[in-house]
Amino acid sequence: MIARSLQAKILVFAVFFVGIAAGVLIANFYDARLADGPRPEAANDRAQRQQRAQRDITKFWDYLGLDEPQREQARKVGEETQEAFRNLRQETQPRFQAIEDGSRSKIRALLNDEQRAKYDEFRRQRDERMRNRNRDRKNGDAGRDSSPKPN
Numbered sequence: 001m002i003a004r005s006l007q008a009k010i011l012v013f014a015v016f017f018v019g020i021a022a023g024v025l026i027a028n029f030y031d032a033r034l035a036d037g038p039r040p041e042a043a044n045d046r047a048q049r050q051q052r053a054q055r056d057i058t059k060f061w062d063y064l065g066l067d068e069p070q071r072e073q074a075r076k077v078g079e080e081t082q083e084a085f086r087n088l089r090q091e092t093q094p095r096f097q098a099i100e101d102g103s104r105s106k107i108r109a110l111l112n113d114e115q116r117a118k119y120d121e122f123r124r125q126r127d128e129r130m131r132n133r134n135r136d137r138k139n140g141d142a143g144r145d146s147s148p149k150p151n
Helices: 002-034 042-064 068-110 113-138
Strands: none
Touching: 002 042, 002 068, 042 068, 068 113
């Protein structure tokens, strides 16, 4: 009976942790791909999200009554889960890129020469902002660039 109860608690924890990991991934994906525009407070967002997630996990472990060896095992499961999500993102990135490249080619084919030049300039600026944002993230600065956006 106790073993079953422990298994149930671990299962609930695993589901909870995967949910947190998925939420962090979705938030990071949103920040990297969809959000646009300057946000000076963004520099602290990632650190705050990580602190909040760790606090929530610790509360959950306290609720479950996990001892230190169980917490260490759960921490290891979390790290393995994060690594699996990172690997999945790396595996799927080329497919996303191929879809994006195909879409851009189709759009360019619809445009006249003047529109195509504007579109290419817009894409160049957008891609540059994305590269800067990704570089800043890798260097520990999650802030957005504040370069002017094309009209």
